[in-house]
Amino acid sequence: MLSYYFSLALHSLKRNRVLTALMVLAIALGIGASMTTLTVLHVLSGDPLPGRSGSLYYPQIDPRDMNDYGPNVEPPDQLAWTDGMYLLKAKRASRQALMTEGMVPLQPTESNVDPFQTSALYTTADFFPMFGVPFQFGQGWNANEDEGKARVAVISASLNDKLFGGGNSVGKELRLQETSFRIVGVLGDWHPNPHFYQLYMGSYASDEDVYVPLSTSRDLKMEHDGSTDCWGNTGGDQDNLERVNCTWLQFWVQLDKPADVEAYKSFLTHYSQDQHAMGRFERPPNVRLRNVMQWLDYQHVVPSDARLQTWLSVGFLVVCLVNTVGLMLSKFMRRSAELGVRRALGASQRALFGQLLMESGVIGLAGGTGGLLLAMLGLWLVRQQPAGYASLAHMDVSMLLATFTLAVLASLLAGVLPAWRACRITPALQLKAN
């Protein structure tokens, strides 16, 4: 029976080739556009560290003066040196790392490669175990090396490929800013997106190539980039960042149990109270403790254009579906006479419904398949765009499944309604009318 309906459907579709093509194309365009933008949105709003991000928190405190103070002000996005070092050394969380970023000049030891500038993260020992950073060779540095301002570095896999042909470079020399560093580790595949722990150098696809201890970077006066927000009148002298009233450091902690989160929050409040009592913080205690996803949400990391594009494409899909439903319905209604004859000859309403649904289902599925192909094309087009996140726009399994679900839903919507309307005809009236 199904194959009979199928051949009937094909026959009917062939009779109006242009119309059939039009309906398939409309559904395909709608689904293609929606799936492209939904995939981009899915990639952009993804969890950078699945399984781990729930227990990573970003403490914020408010060390500023009363200038521009008001109710409900958010504390600054970063920490000042004094507070960062205090929280780091207090070790109140199971792990904690203080960090900031900058560009460093790198002089390859082979003289045939020109010196170049590369992005570096200045951080502390816990960074690697806390974020579960994978290593190809070697490992991160330890707290003693942080303390001793050791000239050690961890490099990314891509820099290792570039400088050492992908071999084990642990123990080799890396020259940064005319200073010799010893490579202690080479990272494996480590591309958290969004780049949650440091958002100032780009939120997506902005992996660092070099990691060195924060203490070392300050000792060598390595360049600090990103945001420096100052208050009071000490200025933002980049060479004396330890002593000015500026926030410029990011701090992450690992808190495994809900009780730990509460305890850490009250630790932050107590610290703020103490500082307030000492007169260093002019504002009353104002602390925040957000986990990774809350932090990304608070920072509005997903570009608003990506959301806007998603809304647009969903609107477009709705128009395409309405268009197809209208065309399909008028096509079915036009065949009222034929359907009336079939009813009069004994076909049940169910049989007619089945037959019409098969026809619209074929269109829906063809449109869905076309939509999937168009989504692939769309994602390729997105990857050609200039935006920083463009290179990440790839379809994954969940989005592939979502595309198929959307296609089936869309085709059912586009098919059921017209088929249901069309099979509810009264055979006698139709026969009489003709």
Added chain:
Amino acid sequence: MDIKPILSTLRRHKFTACLLIAQIALTCAIVCNAIFLIGQRLERMNMSTGVAEHELVYVQLANIDNRPDAMARSAADLAALKEIAGVKSAMATNQLPFGGSSSNMGIKTDPEQQNDEINASQYLGEDVIPTLGVQLVAGRDFRADEYHDLADVYALLRKGDMNALPKSVLITQPMAERLWPGQNPLGKQIYVAKNISLTVIGVIRELARGGGIREGEQYSAVNPIRYSASGGASYVIRCAQQDREQVLKAALAKLKGLDPNRIVLEKGTFDELRHRYFRDDRAMAGILVGVCLALLIVTALGIVGLASFWVAQRNRSIGVRRALGATRYNILNYFQTENFLLTTMGIVLGMVLAYGINLFLIVHYELPRLPAVYFPVGAMLLWGLGQAAVLGPALRAAAVPPVVATRSV
């Protein structure tokens, strides 16, 4: 033209007609808002900076090692750059409009104020006015003896010696108008931090913020502070438009010759900087145009498809009307009027929907209200689209000969 028979026919195709109206309404609503968004982007991209955009080139350098004598080296670099043929002016500065970095400060007009009145961008460097080519409309530029080195300023701040700091400042006209509406800003004081006040000595007609666009896009101030970044330097050079390429090449050679131990991070013309800054907006405007076109095409094809069906379905009644004396023009007119009615209903519904979408955008994207002019524009567009789409099927209907009436099915 009597619309009664048309309405009674449409009543028999209520569901299909409603679908078509819904489609037109959605298209109208989305297209109105998309055109509005495109307009917003274009306006943003045409933003004026006040600087001589076609006459500027820039070079950003990084030192390979740390040098203690950054100020003297910058001075030597600038002296060499000014010797290049065609160079009108050159400076080391902390920021440029559309550039990567920005320096900002909160400003009060009364030291007792609790909150900053505005936030303004802060330009540092010697000869900012002649190099950027911005226009002074009142007061004067800094005298040579007013400039201080940035390192000295930091040292004074560390000592807390606020009185020795440079006291004069240039601000833009929009900023002056915001701080002291309708008054002469010359000689007025602004307070930028505790115990630091500056006197306005000149007013610049227009100078956009350094870095990205943000609120108060023309709120900029220039301080008489000689700039040199300890890690490297950003040089801005002004020359004639046609000399840019060769000046940039000569500048790079000169800088490399003076000190080979540094890396060129960025270089180019200001026009390239602007082009790069707006590339996301350009891409978004392109996508919006594409969506509008796709929507209009899909809707037009939908109208063609439906009209064709209706014409085919009513073949016989058209024949009867023709046999009873209706002219071809009457038939053509019938379908055109029918389409006009459907489109009008769609547009009315679409306007309400457009307004709703706009409210959503205002809440979530901080966009301004949709100007009323977009409503008639959207309506004309869809009326035109509907009439163009229905013309083919309507002509086919008009061509149905009266003899059809006499034929059986």
